[in-house]
Amino acid sequence: MKSLALRGGAPYKESVNILVVEDEQKMAKALREGLEADDYSVRVAHTGEEGFYLVQAQPFDLVILDVMLPGHDGFEILATLRKRGVKTPVLLLTSRDAVEDRVRGLDTGADDYLVKPFAFPELLARTRALLRRGSTETGQRFKLADLEMDVAQRAALRGGQSLDLTAREFDLLEYLFENRGRVVSREMLARDIWRETSRQTPLDNVIDAQMVRLRRKLDGQFTAKLLHTVRGVGFVLREESDS
Amino acid sequence: MRLRPRHLRTRLTLWYVAVLASLLVLAWGGTCALLFLQLRNQLDHFAVQEIETVEGLFYFTPDGGLHMREDYHNHPESKDVIERYLEVLSADGAILLRNERLGSRTLDGEVFPGEGIGGYFQRTSRLSDGTPVRLVSRVHLLDGRRLLIRLAHSEEPLHSLLRELLLASLLVLPVVLATAGLAGYSLARRALNPIEQMARRAQEITPERLDARLPDDYTDNELRQLARVFNDTLARLERAFEQLRRFTADASHELRTPLAMIRSVGEVGLQKDGTRAEYRDIVGSMLEEVNRLTSLIDNLLTISRADSGHIQLHRSFVPVLALAREAAGLFEILLDEKGQRLTVEGDEGAMVEGDPVFLRQALVNVIHNAVKYSPAGGAIGVRVVRGEDGVVVEIQDNGPGIPVEDQPRVFDRFYRVDKARWRESGGAGLGLSIVKWAVEAHGGTVTLESGPNSGCTFRIHLPAATPPHVSKLT
Numbered sequence: 001m002k003s004l005a006l007r008g009g010a011p012y013k014e015s016v017n018i019l020v021v022e023d024e025q026k027m028a029k030a031l032r033e034g035l036e037a038d039d040y041s042v043r044v045a046h047t048g049e050e051g052f053y054l055v056q057a058q059p060f061d062l063v064i065l066d067v068m069l070p071g072h073d074g075f076e077i078l079a080t081l082r083k084r085g086v087k088t089p090v091l092l093l094t095s096r097d098a099v100e101d102r103v104r105g106l107d108t109g110a111d112d113y114l115v116k117p118f119a120f121p122e123l124l125a126r127t128r129a130l131l132r133r134g135s136t137e138t139g140q141r142f143k144l145a146d147l148e149m150d151v152a153q154r155a156a157l158r159g160g161q162s163l164d165l166t167a168r169e170f171d172l173l174e175y176l177f178e179n180r181g182r183v184v185s186r187e188m189l190a191r192d193i194w195r196e197t198s199r200q201t202p203l204d205n206v207i208d209a210q211m212v213r214l215r216r217k218l219d220g221q222f223t224a225k226l227l228h229t230v231r232g233v234g235f236v237l238r239e240e241s242d243s
Numbered sequence: 244m245r246l247r248p249r250h251l252r253t254r255l256t257l258w259y260v261a262v263l264a265s266l267l268v269l270a271w272g273g274t275c276a277l278l279f280l281q282l283r284n285q286l287d288h289f290a291v292q293e294i295e296t297v298e299g300l301f302y303f304t305p306d307g308g309l310h311m312r313e314d315y316h317n318h319p320e321s322k323d324v325i326e327r328y329l330e331v332l333s334a335d336g337a338i339l340l341r342n343e344r345l346g347s348r349t350l351d352g353e354v355f356p357g358e359g360i361g362g363y364f365q366r367t368s369r370l371s372d373g374t375p376v377r378l379v380s381r382v383h384l385l386d387g388r389r390l391l392i393r394l395a396h397s398e399e400p401l402h403s404l405l406r407e408l409l410l411a412s413l414l415v416l417p418v419v420l421a422t423a424g425l426a427g428y429s430l431a432r433r434a435l436n437p438i439e440q441m442a443r444r445a446q447e448i449t450p451e452r453l454d455a456r457l458p459d460d461y462t463d464n465e466l467r468q469l470a471r472v473f474n475d476t477l478a479r480l481e482r483a484f485e486q487l488r489r490f491t492a493d494a495s496h497e498l499r500t501p502l503a504m505i506r507s508v509g510e511v512g513l514q515k516d517g518t519r520a521e522y523r524d525i526v527g528s529m530l531e532e533v534n535r536l537t538s539l540i541d542n543l544l545t546i547s548r549a550d551s552g553h554i555q556l557h558r559s560f561v562p563v564l565a566l567a568r569e570a571a572g573l574f575e576i577l578l579d580e581k582g583q584r585l586t587v588e589g590d591e592g593a594m595v596e597g598d599p600v601f602l603r604q605a606l607v608n609v610i611h612n613a614v615k616y617s618p619a620g621g622a623i624g625v626r627v628v629r630g631e632d633g634v635v636v637e638i639q640d641n642g643p644g645i646p647v648e649d650q651p652r653v654f655d656r657f658y659r660v661d662k663a664r665w666r667e668s669g670g671a672g673l674g675l676s677i678v679k680w681a682v683e684a685h686g687g688t689v690t691l692e693s694g695p696n697s698g699c700t701f702r703i704h705l706p707a708a709t710p711p712h713v714s715k716l717t
Contacts (some may be wrong), residue, residue: 090481117537186534194573199541200603201573202674204534209576231523231532 016131017059020044021051021074022093031064034120035127038182048072055081061086064123064128067105068096074107082109089130093118119185121234141176145239147218147226149177158218168193169214174235176227185234200225211235253430259427264420271412279405283377286396287365290379293327294363294394298383299392301331301340309339309390327377327394334389334677348372350393351380359391367398375399437466447472453481493657494543501539502531508532524526542673546656548662549680556598556684560708561594563602564627570606571625574614582620585610589627590704593634597685598707605635605681606690607676609701613640633687633707640699650691654679679704 004108022028025046032042043060045051047146048069054128075190078090092105095116105113112126142149148157152173156163165173171193176184190196211229218223228236248254259552269382309331324339329342341347351368358364359380368378376395385392441457456477459470513524548554578585594600613623617640624638638690644651645660652658657670678701682689687705 061579117680196573198600199538200545200604200677203573206573207576209580210582213576231527232534233527 003197004011016040016061018042018062018064018127019051019054019060019186020064021048021069021077022064023047023069024066027066029118031123034123038124038127038129042144048074048077052077052080055086055088056084062127063088064127065089065090065092065110067092069103075104076104078108078110087098090215091123091126091130100172119183119187120235121183123181125179125184125188127141142180143175144177144226144237145224149173165168165217168210169217173218173237176223180237182234183230183234188234244601252428254621255431256368256424256428258432260424263423264416267416267419271416273409275405279401280399282404283367283398285403286377286398287363287379290327290365290377290394290396291381292361294379294392295379297329297392297394298381301385303386303388303506309338310602311342319551324619326396326397327368330393332391333391334391336670339390345370348374350376354391359393370395377391377597394458431483436617437461437463438469441466441473443468453484490656497539497555497657498536501536505532526694539671540672542671543675545677545678546673546685547591549677549684552600556601557597558596560594561597561599561602563593563595563636563705564589564591566599566603566612566634567606567625567627569605571608571610574610577614579625581617583614583623584621585614585615585623585625587625587627588636589625589636590629593627593710594628595634595695595705597687597705601681601684602705605678606638606680609638609689609703612674613638613699613700615640616640618642628705634705636703636705637700638703639698639700644693644698645691646695647693652695654689658705 011129017038018035020028020031020035022044028044028046032044033043041132043054045054048071051063051065052072054060055221065074066077069077074092074094081088081090089111089153090109090232091112091114092110093114093116094101094105111130114123114126140150140152142151147160150154154170156165156170156173172189174200175193186204186207189207190201194203194206196203201241211227215227218227224239226237226239229237230236230242246260248257297311300311300315302310304310311329311697314659326344328345328348328350329340329344330338332354333339337356341350348370350370351366359382362381364380366378367375369375375398377398378393378395380391380393383392388674396690423537444455445455459467459474461467461470508525511604512522515704517525543714545554564587567589574585577583610623610625617623621641622641623641624637626639628635628637649658649660655672656673656676657672658676679689682703682705685701685705689701691699691701693699
């Protein structure tokens with residue numbers, strides 16, 4: 001796998017344990033494989049009760065908890081865990097996108113909240129954000145092949161040549177750099193770069209057009225392409241040829 | 244026993260009978276009382292006249308005894324028809340005379356101070372044997388001596404008259420009430436019969452048969468009114484059901500389209516061995532459809548929540564021009580790509596009171612629409628005007644416009660003017676229906692003006708807000 005070389009830079013992940021509490025077999029399998037592909041070690045519980053005992057039996061770094069579980073639902077389990085003083089970060093998954101649900105989830109002690117169906121890159125991004133909590137490392141300088149970026153100076157260079165980026169393009173590139181090697185979805189970009197809270201705002205065309213421009217400036221005159229589109233998912237900044 | 248009868252007609256009848264009974268008792272009682280008082284009054288009057296007569300008949304015999312001349316009758320037996328009781332007392336209370344009819348019985352008791360002085364004293368009393376009487380006293384001077392004359396008539400005839408009247412009423416009243424009750428009951432039943440009929444007809448109306456109506460040719464205004472109101476409600480229900488049915492059908496159609504694509508792309512992809520790149524492309528294409536489905540479902544959810552009234556507006560004071568600028572700013576890059584020009588101008592001070600999230604959503608959708616359908620190099624104008632009764636936002640493009648026959652339906656759900664082109668422009672025809680909902684939720688209106696090849700003008704009218712600093716807290 002070509003991408004293995006990139007992941008080699010993060011060996012600490014071997015020790016990161018994630019518990020997934022999800023009753024749907026397919027979903028649980030997808031979550032496990034997706035997270036394992038990102039080098040997390042994953043344990044799956046298929047019922048709320050099982051998850052509840054596992055959390056108490058062994059330490060986890062993160063719990064991904066489905067709200068709709070048979071028997072005791074996610075909210076109940078979360079509430080009981082928090083009552084017992086378990087401080088492990090919890091990411092709630094739900095298919096109910098009601099504001100009340102969101103508020104209830106966060107009130108119960110969830111650290112973040114993701115509505116099904118979600119884009120997998122989004123789940124990975126949230127996972128990383130939750131694990132990073134407390135130890136925020138702000139990348140001042142990025143480098144990928146001959147692309148360099150200095151966030152503080154707001155300067156970007158490709159092959160030593162300065163790229164003339166607009167403010168938005170600069171933000172985009174910084175975001176892609178922070179997630180380099182990983183796909184970012186349009187939804188993530190809409191939320192984090194365009195600061196758009198509503199899922200209904202028709203931004204996809206806007207994002208695509210913006211990406212076309214950024215790519216023109218970034219890769220236009222170079223043979224080694226760095227910014228790729230992953231069809232149906234999003235965009236990724238990495239050093240490889242288009243696949 | 245049930246205290247509240249279940250049937251309206253029974254209750255009506257009971258009320259009716261109760262009211263009638265109390266009215267009859269009142270009227271009857273009043274009549275009796277009046278009659279009694281009138282008769283007693285006559286008795287008093289009569290007594291006073293008799294006192295006047297007997298006064299002149301008294302004389303003292305030389306031995307000091309008081310007597311009364313009774314020899315004025317033409318026939319001695321005429322004395323017997325006189326029904327008065329008479330008693331004369333001296334100033335110190337000694338009995339000077341009692342007439343035959345009174346005999347040894349006493350009329351009333353002790354003399355009270357001032358009795359009979361300066362007028363006629365009328366009162367009701369009893370003889371010592373208990374006979375009820377109406378009594379009048381009067382002081383009369385005879386030969387320098389003061390005589391107290393007490394003259395009374397029996398009240399017995401009055402009492403027996405009253406008793407008879409009461410007895411008669413006891414016999415007649417139940418008959419009257421029973422008759423009235425029966426008549427009332429049958430009247431109530433006849434009046435309520437059409438209502439029962441209506442209820443039966445209404446019961447047969449089910450969601451499958453919402454086109455059925457109640458007959459509204461009743462002669463009574465009230466019933467006709469009731470039937471019409473009910474029919475109007477039915478008509479509204481029918482429309483709502485029809486809308487829901489259409490919405491469900493449209494929604495499942497819209498959901499089926501991307502699902503069909505996912506399915507065929509997947510099936511075709513598995514039929515042959517492909518390269519890694521080909522598989523990636525297939526999966527990517529399927530994911531694109533999934534994204535479309537997801538956003539469709541998000542929109543459907545918003546609409547269904549709006550329909551059930553579950554969306555709460557968090558109102559604040561919103562500067563419209565700034566909101567329009569912000570919404571238009573989102574599409575800057577698209578405009579740039581297509582060489583379109585977008586101008587936002589108008590009244591800086593135009594404010595409305597509303598939920599900025601939904602107002603922005605409305606503006607974003609309309610502007611997006613304009614950007615989508617305007618040709619390359621076209622011009623889009625957004626104008627915010629403050630009028631007397633609110634704020635108007637005009638979004639004008641110079642695209643191909645919308646045919647007149649399509650115009651009334653552009654705000655309908657799932658409605659697309661260009662049915663073939665929607666997939667490339669990306670949209671399920673919900674954008675404008677969400678605009679309509681959002682604007683109307685704020686008490687506003689949205690209209691469309693369009694002619695062939697003259698572009699579209701969407702006009703959003705929102706009611707004005709009072710400026711924040713003088714507004715009341717709501």
